[in-house]
Amino acid sequence: MSHILDKIKKDIKRTDKVIDFGCDDGLDLFSFHDFGFKILIGLDTNEELKYFIFKKFVQYKYEMDENGFADTRPKDRIVDLRKRYPKYWDEFDCCFSFIFDKKAGNILNYNFGEEKYDFIIASRLLHFFDRGRAEDQIERLYDSLNTNGIFYFSVNTLDKTKKGLEKGWIIERNSSGEYIGYNSEKPSNLWYLYDDLKLNYLQSKYKTLKSVSNDRSSEGQFVIIKN
């Protein structure tokens, strides 16, 4: 079961709809499905993932059901796997919607409309945006929760990133005073780190915000419950 559920399953009241931004290979959503969520939506800007997502599901399910490795091969197409694992296809097809697209899969472009969710995930994503853009996203996500809905997010924090700083990594303040971290070999790939100032601001705005764990390397993990 995903580490997210491990930490907060006692707070979950409804299991209708979950959406995961930056869902990567879908592993978190797969375990939310096992937990009982019925409509599961994943978005990511990585377009390659669309070729592998069903294979990932087959591998995940097989491991859970059979405690072994599924019969998948590097050149398998979705249609091959559908034939080999029709039961898993039915389960995948009924419940999951994935958007893997540079534009449509980008959290910044997602249009929530009137939709409301019981659970929203943004795991290891929001530190890619500067403070203003990240706070706008948090507000949008919070507004899209049902009452008692849960927003989970994890971000790289200043403290933990400093502690585990690897060779070649630099932390400095930008012209807005925000702490940023980057690898000197890839300086365009910035982490906008979370320090006490940013976290205290969020805490004052969202009274139900709480930290759920501090055991992953450079991340802080948080939930906000909508009331």
Ligand SMILES: C[S@@+](CC[C@H](N)C(=O)[O-])C[C@H]1O[C@@H](n2cnc3c(N)ncnc32)[C@H](O)[C@@H]1O
């Ligand atoms: C560090 S990974 C985290 C994956 C997964 N959520 C987890 O916690 O294991 C970040 C993911 O976010 C995706 N991503 C990056 N920028 C994004 C954006 N603006 N909108 C949606 N997804 C994005 C990347 O393609 C990648 O799969």
